[in-house]
Amino acid sequence: MSKSISAKEVKEHSTVEKGLYIIIDNGVYEMAGFVDEHPGGAKILKRVGGKDASKQFWKYHNEGVLKKYQPKLKIGELKEDAKL
Numbered sequence: 001m002s003k004s005i006s007a008k009e010v011k012e013h014s015t016v017e018k019g020l021y022i023i024i025d026n027g028v029y030e031m032a033g034f035v036d037e038h039p040g041g042a043k044i045l046k047r048v049g050g051k052d053a054s055k056q057f058w059k060y061h062n063e064g065v066l067k068k069y070q071p072k073l074k075i076g077e078l079k080e081d082a083k084l
C-alpha cells in the first residue's frame, strides 16, 4: 500500500535541502533528486516545492510523463481531508 502523507508534511518539504515535495492530483512526489535533470528546468520546480502543482503539471505534460516517472519520484498519496 502506498504511504499516506499529510498536507503539513508536504508543506514542510519545500526546498531541495529539506526535500522538495510536490502534489500532482492526489500523488506526492519527491523532486529533490530530479530538479537538475528536469527538462523544464530546476527553477520552475523549486517554485512549487511544498505545494499542489497539478495545474502547472498538466499545462506542460501529459499522462505518459507522469506514468514514466512515477516509479522513481512518487512517494505516496496525500491524506484525504487534507487538501492544501
Ligand code: HEM
Binding pocket: 022, 024, 029, 038, 039, 040, 041, 044, 045, 048, 053, 056, 057, 060, 061, 062, 065, 066, 069, 073
Ligand atoms: C513529476 C513531476 C514532473 C516530471 C516527471 C516532469 C518531467 C518533464 C519532462 C520529461 C519534460 C520534457 C517534455 C516532455 O517530455 O513532456 C518536462 C518539461 C517541462 N516541465 Fe516538467 N516535470 C514535472 C513537473 C513539472 C512542474 C510541476 C512544472 C511547473 C511548475 C513543470 C514544468 C515544465 C516545463 C515548463 C517544461 C518545458 C515544456 C516545453 O518545453 O514545452 N514540470 N518536464
